[in-house]
Amino acid sequence: MKKLVSLLLVLMLSMAAFTALADEPVKIALTAPLTGNLSQYGESFQNSVTLACKQWNDKGGVLGRSVELVIEDTAGDPAQAATVAQKIVSDGSIFAEVGDFNTACCMAAQPIYAGSEMLQVSPTCSAVNFAVGSEWSFECLGTQDVQGEFMANWAYENGARKVAVLYLNSDWGISVDNGFAKAFKALGGEIVIEEPYNDGETDFSAALTKLRETEPDALYIACYYNDGAAINIQREVLNWDIPVYHPGTVYSTDFLSIGGTAVEGVLTNVGFYPDDPTPEAASFIAEYNTLYGKDPDYYGACAYDAFNVLMEAIERAGELDTHKVREALAATDAHQGVSGSITFDENGDARKSYIKLTIENNQYKVVR
């Protein structure tokens, strides 16, 4: 009898233990710069991921368990990012990490996550050497190569065969130039000149005159919006009418206000366009707006997608096993995110879809 009672007791206890285990939420860490210079992006991350998490819990969580966010501030500081990563991996109850915003923090934390075999899904780290550096690291923004290929295809489709490239002489500018030139040559086009310019340059008339002499069909100009506006203004002063392609970095209302008539007809791209959203993006924007009283930005959209691809990978893996989830995540194919379609390549870099934009009457307009 005593034996039976104790057996029952053990059974009951283990039952209780089992149900407790089943009810325990899946913990996901979010690291972002919530204070400091980059805090506006950190806030955007926090808002978007909190929204995504709430949506998952509203429809019953993942694998039948609720999802809980553990939010950590890295302040954009790589040293703090490393400390935070240590804290997350040694916690023991956290399954995976989403973050960080800037490349330096992502890179600093990468070896710590890799060492503990924890997934690191950065929404926005587009540095070419990030995702490739660890099998546990993924990023959802897409590298310059992908964007370059996208723009090269577009220019080629529009009939350009000889393109002149002007690029900012920085790591970023060089990678944008390389990405575009490689893809455009692969299509059979010709890059007639690749001209760098230094940061802080204000006069582009000489460079433009030099480019013009090579008689290109189109220009690809890798720059931020300030330089972009200045270059187009001086192109207008030189009375040079030619199709101009820019990477998405010129996407800014300041580009329109400074450039004025000179940026009319300029072609660029963007991953997320709140004024003319896809159906997926429309509901995200609407819910974000109700919760926070403003429109989400592109980086927030990327963070939302990063969280969602991770959740879907867990669902597909069917159990909370990091190796299985990693495989499922790597197999993500054409996830229709709010920041565009996401497919991971063998390095863990997202191959994103982009929205083609042009400027008409000093307004951005989607090219379909």
Add this chain to the structure above:
Amino acid sequence: MTMIVQQLVNGITQGGLYALLAISYSLVYGVMSLVNFSTGSIYMLGAVGAWLLCNYLISDFLLSLVVGFAVGFALAFILEKIAFKSIRGISRISSLICTIGFSQMLNELTALLFGKATKGMPSFFSEKAFEVVGVTISWLQLILMLAVVVVLVTLQLFVYKTKMGLAVRTVAMDNTTAGLMGINVDRTISIAFSLAGACAGIAGVAGCIYYRSVSAYMGWIPGIKSFSAAVFGGLSSMPGAILGGYLMGIIENFGVQIFSTGYRDVISFVVMIIFLLFCPAGLLGRKKTTKV
């Protein structure tokens, strides 16, 4: 061939801005033996003045230039009164550092009040370019070139043909003797300094109209480059400074054509250094003999 002429046109337009700034350096250096590194900031504030005018009152080309003149003149006048007058005569290095400090202060203050973001200027004479044997010259370039020449010629007339100009030249040569001739040295320095400021202010307006943008940090690079241009042409000579400014613009543009935009500054500085090795006083500069 057309390319050469085209780069020449670009170079002259850009050189005109350098020339205006170079002459500003030269004027101040003449009367005070001081290199005024806040020239670039006055350039920037002239542009900010024009932007405020065009955005809030009236968008007008000539009026913008007038505002540039007024802002530059007034600012330099105040700076001279409150800052440089009191440090005049103490070691040149301290005065020099002072001008750099003022420059930083003006830039940051503008960034604070005006914002750090670049702002756009309206376009005057837009889309009206004409072609001469394959060379595109826009009206904007032509009008700016003319405006710069008019300012430079007026300044030369002032310095070489008027009583006040005579006073400026005598103070530049020997301010003690000038004083003994009954010339009010303080007042003359103040006027020369203010006029130098006015030149920088006009240059700023011309610059922001040409590049159609204004920002709190727009003055730094033109300020440094035109200083080099002034040294190149001869800091102690006003015609030299003008020549230096134009040559700098032209050399830069051909440097880009022949080498690369990335090397543009390197090329102009290398040309300048080689030249100064052989002619240390600059193209038209005089060697300043120190008085016994």
Add this chain to the structure above:
Amino acid sequence: MLYAEEVSVRFGGLTAVDRVSLHIVPDEIHAIIGPNGAGKSTFFNAISGINKPSEGKITFQGKDITGLKQHQVAQMGIGRTFQNIKLFGSMTVMENVLCGYHQHVKSGLVHDLFGLPSQMREEAELLERCKELLARVELYDKRMMKANNLPYGEQRKLEIVRAMATGPKLLMLDEPAAGMNPSETEELKQFIRKINAEGLTILLIEHDVKMVMSLADTITVLDHGSKIAEGSADEVKNDEKVIEAYLGKSYRR
């Protein structure tokens, strides 16, 4: 006309001028002599506002001019030349003289920039006066030459003319005959006599003792910053202290 009372000028620990008092009588030619380093030029500089006196008071025509700025002293009516000529070398002869007239023109910046008719008239008049003055010293034909390119003697003359153009009542000449040959010196002497006769009071520093003796009405002798004698040429010539400190030695030499 000009009273200096107990004027001292010190540079750090060095006393260059030590309590010198001086009275210049209108219409006289007053000379200051003394060995090198006696403080003559420093005393000149103290009057014309280049060095501020450390002590003492200087009055000119009843007005205190101690410590005024150069241009203010000039405007009071004191003109001067320098021991080492200080012309505006790269300007023309004419422009040098025009500088001297500078203070007589009242028009300001606005006039200058826009060239109003009244100013044009005024400037035309000035040019005439400059030309007259240059004609007097036979520099008229060379008026468009750069001042640097004039022969030495003519540079001296030009400096005097430029000082005269400021319209002084007292003209201070710092070694005007330095570096001149005897005939040039003689010519200069005649010229100084002439302008003195026209009513210009002259204060003169000179090393040429012969010239000073024949020209000056009153002579002040400085040595080591202090006044050691004062009086007419004859009085000074026979003063023991002067012979000891200055004349004797130079005559013996």
